[in-house]
Amino acid sequence: MSVIPTPHLERSNLYALLAFYLLSIFFLAVAWEFKLEATVMWVLNLPYDGDFETSERWRFVLTSTGFAVFAMVMPFVLLKRLIARLHLSYNNLVQAQAYSDSLARHDPLSGLLNRRVFHEQLAGRLEQPGKETAVFLIDLDRFKVINDTYGHAAGDSAICAVADCLREVTSGWHAAVARLGGDEFALAVTGNFSRHELATLAENILAKIASGITELPGLALGATLGIAVSPQDGTAAETLLQRADGAMYRGKKSGRAVFHFYEASFEEAQREQMRFEQELRQAIEKQQIQPFYQPIVSLPDQRLAGFELLARWIHPERGIIMPQDFIPLTEELGLIKPLTESLLIQAFAQAREWPRALTLAINVTSSMIESSEFPQWLEQITRQGNFPLAQLEVEVTENALIANMGSARMNLERLREMGVGVALDDFGTGYSGLYHLTQLAIDKIKIDRSFFDTSLKNQSDMVKAVLALGKSLHMQITAEGVEHEQLAEWLVKHECDFAQGYLFGRALPVAQITALIGADGVNGPLRA
Structure with a gap:
């Protein structure tokens, strides 16, 4: 100056x-x-x-x-x-x-170096001959929850507390500490050190951050940390920061509150994940994710009563990809609504000529059932597909209802007014309670497959109680995961209304479903 x-x-x-x-x-x-x-x-x-x-x-x-x-x-x-x-x-x-x-x-809130100056200092450190420089990238876990729950003042206190932690922990090191923005911090240490020493420093940082904030004793903090070391992981500042970020991302994916060193193999896996995400977006746009239908039969006659709509990704190179391999990522990317819309448009076009006695059950997520626009959106899609609302059934899990009970109640009542049936899916595996059944507009209970096994040892008092409860509340009962005749007979004996499982058919594409309906599956007993 x-x-x-x-x-x-x-x-x-x-x-x-x-x-x-x-x-x-x-x-x-x-x-x-x-x-x-x-x-x-x-x-x-x-x-x-x-x-x-x-x-x-x-x-x-x-x-x-x-x-x-x-x-x-x-x-x-x-x-x-x-x-x-x-x-x-x-x-x-x-x-x-x-x-x-x-x-x-400097960053005006924390007093640490800002991104620009940190980058300049890191570049200068990398030019020092005969010394290593390690870059630590630190991201607070669930910081948005702190802001939303305690307010932005508490969030600012958390940022300042973390800055103090980093200053204290690195006091004996030749370190540059910075706040890169938001809840992301970075530090660079230069010298001759071992991997064990860097791991110890990372553990101390995480432990110090997790020890909490003195001013806000009830506020829990956690962080995830990634480390990249020069020259083996790169010799340019931008490269080291990028690879430290990749190592940190690995920690976020593996459970948070951990640290990882950069590994080239993980970077390749990360690139593959990015390619998979891009392919998923394109698959939704091109309708490569197609509807499959699993039969649901009525008991005791075992006649076809409807289908549950399931998704299968018909990948041009990898073949059929099952829902568990892409649905969680779809939710993470915020694509579950466009995916559901694509599946419904395809399904309505295929199921439009089915007999009116057959129902089509669709699964909805908590984010969808919480949205005040969901009933209107669903009505618009069915009108666009020229599909009767009376043939439609919405399946929602107990956990999805718990997320926002008020919105869920209003939406379920609206669906019932529209003529759409509502089924409580995976009953018994979530926050089960009579309150949900008596206070919400629910027409059907689906008993989760985990209550049944091939030896019939678990079809006992618990399942009997659920069946009796449904009858007392004038609700229909569907048993999931029925795979053998003995279980079907046991369910008939105890007056279960519907069943689905491999005994009656796996999820099938529309061509096979059309053939199944044409083979008089509606009027006679159905077998896989």
Whole structure:
């Protein structure tokens, strides 16, 4: 920082200058009155009366000196004030320039280095010969929840607390610590160290952050950390940051609150994951994810009653990809709604000519059932596909209902008003309770397949109780995962209404479903 210095006069020097000026005027007046005046008049050949009394001469000297003093007081006062203001302005300018320089180099909230300066320092460290530089990338876990639950003031306190933790933990290291933005931090350490020492530092950082915030004792903090080391992981600042970010991302995927060193194999897996995500987006757009249908039969006659709509990704290279391999990623990417819309449009076009007695059951996620726009959106899709609402059944899990009970209740009531059936899926595996069954617009209960096994040992009091509960609440019951005749007979004996499972058919594409319906599957017992 370059600053032009201002003139600075010490107070003693100023007083000395004033005294010298006054004495000069005094002696000049004395010399004029007693010596110089007569000589000057004689030189100028002007008349001069020298008969003045000495007292008159001294009065002139004192008067002229007094006027000089008076003439100097005001300029001196003004000059002093001017110098004081100039000095104050100079100090303010220095402080402003220092603050501006600090803002240009540091994050204003945490006081740590900002992204630009950290990048510059990291590049400088990488140029030092014979030394290693390790980059740590730290991302707080679920920081958005802290802001949403406790407020942004608590979030700011958390950021400052983490900054203090990083300063404290790295105090013995040749480290540069920065806040890159949001809840993301970085630090660079340079020297000669082992992998074990870096791992110990990472563990200390995570432990210190997890120890909590003194000002907010109820606030739990956690972080995930990725490490990349130069020169083996890269020699450029941007490369190291990118690879530390990849290592950190690996930690996020594997459970959070952990640290990982960069590994080239994981980077390849990450690139493959990105390719898979892109293929998934394109598959939804091109309708490569197609509807498959699993039969549902009525009991005891075992006649075809409807189908559950399931998704299968017909990949041009990998073949058929099952839902468990892409549905979680679809939800993570926020694509579940466009995927559902694509499947419904295809299914409605295929099922439009089915017998009206057959129902089509679709699964919906918690995000969909919570949305106030869901009933209207579903009605619009069915109208577009020219599919009767009365043939449609929505399956929702108990966990999805719990997420936002108020919105779920209103949406389920709206669906019932539209004529859409509602089934509680995987009953018994979530937050089961009579409250859900008595207070929500539910028409059917689906008993999860985990309650059944091939030896019939678990079709006991629990399943009997669920069947009895459904009957008492005038709800229909569907048993999932029926794979053998003995279980079907047991369900008939205990008055279960519907069943689905491999005994009656796996999920099939539309061509086989059309053939199944054409083979009089509606009027006779169905077997796989």
